[in-house]
Amino acid sequence: xxxxxxxxxxxxxxxRKTAAKVVSVGPAERILIKELIRAMYExxxxxxxxxxxxxxxxxxxxxxxxxxxxVINPEFIKVSVDETRMEEGCLSLPGIRINVSRPAxxxxxxxxxxxxxxxxxxxxxxxKIFQHESDHLxxxxxxxxxxxxxxxxxQEKLVRLEALSRGGIKVV
Amino acid sequence: xxxxxxxxxxxxFRQEVPDARALRRMKELLRPSGLHTVCEGARCPNLGRCWxxxxxxxxxxxxxxxxxxxxxxxxxxxxxxxDPDEPRRVAEAVQALQLKYVVITxxxxxxxxxxxxxxxxxxxxxxxAAVPGVIVEVLTPDFSARVACIQTVLEAGVDVFGHNLETxxxxxxxxxxxxDYDRSLQTLKCARAGRKVLVKSGLxxxxxxxxxxxxxxxxxxxxxxxxxxxxxxxxxPGVSDRHVPVARFVLPEMFEIYREKALAMGFAFAASAPxxxxxxxxxxxxxKAFTQKAGI
Numbered sequence: 001x002x003x004x005x006x007x008x009x010x011x012x013x014x015x016r017k018t019a020a021k022v023v024s025v026g027p028a029e030r031i032l033i034k035e036l037i038r039a040m041y042e043x044x045x046x047x048x049x050x051x052x053x054x055x056x057x058x059x060x061x062x063x064x065x066x067x068x069x070x071v072i073n074p075e076f077i078k079v080s081v082d083e084t085r086m087e088e089g090c091l092s093l094p095g096i097r098i099n100v101s102r103p104a105x106x107x108x109x110x111x112x113x114x115x116x117x118x119x120x121x122x123x124x125x126x127x128k129i130f131q132h133e134s135d136h137l138x139x140x141x142x143x144x145x146x147x148x149x150x151x152x153x154x155q156e157k158l159v160r161l162e163a164l165s166r167g168g169i170k171v172v
Numbered sequence: 173x174x175x176x177x178x179x180x181x182x183x184x185f186r187q188e189v190p191d192a193r194a195l196r197r198m199k200e201l202l203r204p205s206g207l208h209t210v211c212e213g214a215r216c217p218n219l220g221r222c223w224x225x226x227x228x229x230x231x232x233x234x235x236x237x238x239x240x241x242x243x244x245x246x247x248x249x250x251x252x253x254x255d256p257d258e259p260r261r262v263a264e265a266v267q268a269l270q271l272k273y274v275v276i277t278x279x280x281x282x283x284x285x286x287x288x289x290x291x292x293x294x295x296x297x298x299x300x301a302a303v304p305g306v307i308v309e310v311l312t313p314d315f316s317a318r319v320a321c322i323q324t325v326l327e328a329g330v331d332v333f334g335h336n337l338e339t340x341x342x343x344x345x346x347x348x349x350x351x352d353y354d355r356s357l358q359t360l361k362c363a364r365a366g367r368k369v370l371v372k373s374g375l376x377x378x379x380x381x382x383x384x385x386x387x388x389x390x391x392x393x394x395x396x397x398x399x400x401x402x403x404x405x406x407x408x409p410g411v412s413d414r415h416v417p418v419a420r421f422v423l424p425e426m427f428e429i430y431r432e433k434a435l436a437m438g439f440a441f442a443a444s445a446p447x448x449x450x451x452x453x454x455x456x457x458x459x460k461a462f463t464q465k466a467g468i
Contacts, residue, residue, distance in 0.1 A: 018283050076236070076253060
């Protein structure tokens with residue numbers, strides 16, 4: 001059975017809000033997380049943040065190649081000065097690829113789906129995904145990092161996505 | 173403007189080479205303490221000169237902002253966790269630099285329940301406790317114009333409450349997509365409300381606005397209760413990011429006209445020149461505005 005969650009696209013105001021911190025992690029949150037993971041695989045993304053399906057809460061799920069995991073209320077304690085660049089994609093920006101520079105190493109803290117505090121140091125792809133998805137929770141999108149050239153290249157796609165979002169048409 | 177093209181700056185932007193020793197001393201002080209400065213974060217062209225004189229504007233609450241204004245070099249995205257030790261470290265740096273006048277600014281923190289107001293208050297109190305007689309100027313986010321947040325900051329005893337309007341009404345929705353022109357004016361009005369504190373704001377010219385629009389913004393700032401204003405030339409942080417290119421280089425003579433008009437409107441202090449930034453000559457501005465308002 002297909003997921004009931006519907007993707008929001010660039011232009012949708014809920015992608016530009018700061019999401020609310022999750023107050024307590026319980027069964028409702030776990031059900032949401034299960035559904036987010038299902039949707040992530042169905043939409044074929046490496047990550048999916050709650051605001052991307054219209055839920056303004058600080059939750060995201062991701063799979064960096066080692067299985068799905070959930071992150072609640074992420075916090076960045078420290079980030080490396082050294083940055084690395086990678087071409088990124090986003091489910092809310094279909095057909096668009098942007099080169100984004102991000103800190104290579106991040107020291108983060110969050111709650112897992114059982115409400116347990118986790119503190120880790122991330123590098124590589126994991127660090128990228130974590131930062132990309134966390135950005136969604138603060139109203140930031142990869143398009144914000146686009147160069148003039150990239151913006152021009154994807155101008156038409158962006159305009160169409162905005163029109164789609166304004167028209168309220170939800171496309172799964 | 174074609175991508176990748178960097179227009180040479182007009183001749184009036186040429187600066188002297190900064191004193192390397194003074195810069196190194198500042199870096200040595202700031203690096204180990206992990207303190208951020210807006211001087212670096214926003215790539216201020218005056219960094220060499222100010223650091224050479226031993227002044228710096230601290231940026232608290234991390235160096236990642238929850239807004240994404242198109243004129244600002246500061247990183248935007250998921251912000252850093254608040255460091256409860258930051259107030260102490262800022263106060264120590266103020267002591268070490270023997271500053272008599274400190275400017276504290278921050279990134280916007282929409283993610284925090286009090287939007288960072290409490291932290292601003294803690295930093296102010298720590299500085300005032302560590303250095304008797306120090307003057308503290310804050311340059312804050314809009315705090316969503318929430319009275320409680322603004323009050324929290326004022327009650328810590330700041331001497332100057334600053335919040336930048338940044339650009340004219342027409343350009344605000346595009347350049348400050350997560351902010352609001354009227355809300356920023358409201359933040360200033362709130363700070364003004366019958367208090368002794370000096371209220372300060374800043375504008376940039378060269379983002380696509382007209383001279384009349386700058387004057388209109390100045391007039392609205394004055395009506396909101398502004399005592400001090402700064403106007404400087406917008407310089408694009410970079411060509412390969414979200415930032416907008418420079419629309420025009422306003423002539424120094426025009427900046428001078430803005431200044432004259434601002435003073436004629438009744439501002440107690442107005443700094444207006446291509447390289448003027450919010451905290452440039454902040455101490456002198458305070459002295460002038462303070463004495464003028466006190467009728468000395």
